[in-house]
């Protein structure tokens with residue numbers, strides 16, 4: 001991949017991260033609230049787990065074109081997220097609702113509010129326990145729309161696997177909406193295994209997992 005290099009995420013990547021999450025958000029592409037998407041999907045990883053996050057950066061500018069965000073210990077992540085990040089997301093949702101009426105509904109972002117309690121307490125569901133035991137790390141991946149299907153997603157998962165393995169982490173998992181055909185196509189092609197279908201409050205999600213060795 002001559003035009004890109006894979007490296008660890010750095011402090012300077014915050015703006016590119018916000019932009020990528022906004023433009024490559026499978027739930028709400030193109031809406032006018034990038035800060036909300038960042039709060040929900042990026043901020044925890046950027047602030048607390050940057051060492052486990054990688055970017056695919058343009059060689060010419062070193063600006064990130066794709067990101068993989070990872071929390072190596074999902075129950076630990078859920079605890080901190082619920083305690084320190086969840087309330088700010090709700091505040092930002094309220095602000096966006098006031099400043100851009102209709103946005104939340106139009107871009108299906110009410111789901112941030114409605115599903116949150118369910119999603120982040122999945123750790124308490126008996127069916128999730130074996131997943132967290134066998135696939136403890138949680139990941140998100142987003143590639144800028146202009147740079148998709150160039151192999152960057154594959155390179156970013158490759159980059160994450162070894163460091164996880166070296167720290168004794170047996171596997172990683174993610175949750176994808178069942179209507180996200182790009183995401184599902186990607187995970188299947190990479191070799192992720194479908195582990196579980198979940199139905200938090202009516203929206204169908206699928207958990208995929210991958211062993212680190």
Ligand SMILES: CC(C)(COP(=O)(O)OP(=O)(O)OC[C@H]1O[C@@H](n2cnc3c(N)ncnc32)[C@H](O)[C@@H]1OP(=O)(O)O)[C@@H](O)C(=O)NCCC(=O)NCCS
Pocket residue numbers: 024025026140141142143144147148149150151152153154155174175176177180181182183185186187189
């Ligand atoms: C899913 C995503 C990360 C894939 O990254 P990528 O860099 O484009 O993927 P790669 O180039 O490494 O791999 C390409 C493979 O992924 C799958 N894929 C990628 N885009 C696809 C699409 N539009 N439709 C179906 N499959 C697709 C295919 O299997 C493809 O292989 P092919 O080109 O030989 O058919 C990227 O499309 C993305 O950022 N999507 C928006 C965010 C998202 O949905 N993230 C996952 C949320 S859980």
